[in-house]
Amino acid sequence: MADWYTNFVNSGVGTTVTKQLGLPRPAVLRRYEPGQPLLPGPVVVGSAGQGRLRDTVTTVLRDAGVTVLSPVTADGDTDGEKYGAIVLDATGLTGPADLAAAHDFLAPALKRLRPSGRVVVLADPPAAADSPAQAAARQAIDGLTRSIGKELRDGSTANAIYVPEGAEASVASPLTFFLSGRSAYVDGQGVTLSAADVPTGQDDDRPLGGKVAVVTGAARGIGAAIAEVMARDGAHVVAVDIPAAGDSLAKVANAIGGTALQLDITADDAPQRLVEHLKERHSAGGRKGADIVVHNAGITRDKLLVNMDAARWNSVMAVNLQAQLDITRALLDSDALNPGARVVAVSSQSGIAGNRGQTNYAASKAGVIGMVRAWAPEFAERGATINAVAPGFIVTEMTAKMPFGTREIGARLNSLQQGGLPVDVAETIAWLSQPGAAGVNGQTVRVCGQSLLGA
Numbered sequence: 001m002a003d004w005y006t007n008f009v010n011s012g013v014g015t016t017v018t019k020q021l022g023l024p025r026p027a028v029l030r031r032y033e034p035g036q037p038l039l040p041g042p043v044v045v046g047s048a049g050q051g052r053l054r055d056t057v058t059t060v061l062r063d064a065g066v067t068v069l070s071p072v073t074a075d076g077d078t079d080g081e082k083y084g085a086i087v088l089d090a091t092g093l094t095g096p097a098d099l100a101a102a103h104d105f106l107a108p109a110l111k112r113l114r115p116s117g118r119v120v121v122l123a124d125p126p127a128a129a130d131s132p133a134q135a136a137a138r139q140a141i142d143g144l145t146r147s148i149g150k151e152l153r154d155g156s157t158a159n160a161i162y163v164p165e166g167a168e169a170s171v172a173s174p175l176t177f178f179l180s181g182r183s184a185y186v187d188g189q190g191v192t193l194s195a196a197d198v199p200t201g202q203d204d205d206r207p208l209g210g211k212v213a214v215v216t217g218a219a220r221g222i223g224a225a226i227a228e229v230m231a232r233d234g235a236h237v238v239a240v241d242i243p244a245a246g247d248s249l250a251k252v253a254n255a256i257g258g259t260a261l262q263l264d265i266t267a268d269d270a271p272q273r274l275v276e277h278l279k280e281r282h283s284a285g286g287r288k289g290a291d292i293v294v295h296n297a298g299i300t301r302d303k304l305l306v307n308m309d310a311a312r313w314n315s316v317m318a319v320n321l322q323a324q325l326d327i328t329r330a331l332l333d334s335d336a337l338n339p340g341a342r343v344v345a346v347s348s349q350s351g352i353a354g355n356r357g358q359t360n361y362a363a364s365k366a367g368v369i370g371m372v373r374a375w376a377p378e379f380a381e382r383g384a385t386i387n388a389v390a391p392g393f394i395v396t397e398m399t400a401k402m403p404f405g406t407r408e409i410g411a412r413l414n415s416l417q418q419g420g421l422p423v424d425v426a427e428t429i430a431w432l433s434q435p436g437a438a439g440v441n442g443q444t445v446r447v448c449g450q451s452l453l454g455a
């Protein structure tokens, strides 16, 4: 399913009509395809502050086969080579005056950014600053990056990576993700890294090779896309959904050479049945069970709170939150996760912004964010990670049922002026599941095109 309006705008007649009427003109986004180069052009790398990550960034980019250029100095020079991406290393800021260097680097560089370009800013986490001036400068990076995201056009994005001292080895994975087509619909976000043992030698064509990935709610929509992307990246997928969705579940699983497991995740015995399945099928040769678990299954039962009966409240909480807690706890307690396991939980923009008529849904999805944050230290001790992904407006069967006006407004209220596709959520989840993403833990990454809601 594509965003019809984006297709229309980028067709011959659509371009003319929308230009004349002054309507939003969303770009066709650069999305990942296997074998694609990381970027369509060279990267310019600049710094503000001490820039302690300069060498790390250059090595990551060269290893990825990208040409690294030095900054242009002449303001307004637009004749030179166009950039695929701009990377600013703003680590080591001491106070707001250091930010002038960020301006001096970015202003001319942005004039040369290609369509579907990338801006990535690396900085120290504001919470760890030594002084108010330093904290102010670090926090300023957040406002700077988000505003660049809003100023960029043509499908370009801007994101920030916050790198504490000692977490330098964690930089490669988020940096390449944000530069790549995998992050097409991730815009205006910030990810804070942790120090971690990051395995080297990941096969970037099949980063999930040899992994067993459980995906709940895999019979359709975003879950089916997650299953497909995981399989494309090399994983064997255990696709889970309710028995009533058995036929479509089997189709999804068969198409990707995975396994279908009919399971209502809210059933009392669901955690145990999943553990048993993993132990029976995937514990040979010293393995324990799953490498990746994606808690994607979710439901809505919308009503204003004043009209909401207990059944609506309870069913949404049970599927969207309690099942995630119970299944994760059972997998940990039964030792059914392999070393370096990755758990990714699907939250929602509604869990960040709140939404009229969705108190139950928003509460459950906010709960998911709290869950991954609280569990992260225990996962880190096991060399594992747990993160959440919060989709914004995604073009699915669910959103196709919305009234036309509400749907179209919902789809345009973001910096990329379009709804995301299920594959955009799937790519972000697949990235967080990679071995190289070991230094991303307890985070919630929004896949929302920099939605204005809850921004």
Ligand SMILES: NC(=O)c1ccc[n+]([C@@H]2O[C@H](COP(=O)([O-])OP(=O)(O)OC[C@H]3O[C@@H](n4cnc5c(N)ncnc54)[C@H](O)[C@@H]3O)[C@@H](O)[C@H]2O)c1
Binding pocket: 216, 217, 218, 219, 220, 221, 222, 223, 240, 241, 242, 245, 263, 264, 265, 266, 296, 297, 298, 299, 319, 346, 347, 348, 349, 390, 391, 392, 393, 394, 395, 396, 397, 398, 399
């Ligand atoms: N579509 C969006 O725009 C959007 C936005 C934000 C978040 N999300 C979240 O993304 C996830 C997937 O959404 P979607 O749009 O693909 O929804 P969907 O309704 O198309 O698919 C959800 C799947 O979960 C399954 N499921 C429901 N209850 C289950 C249970 N008890 N046990 C096992 N499986 C169960 C359903 O059968 C279905 O196949 C959900 O968690 C949803 O809340 C979606």
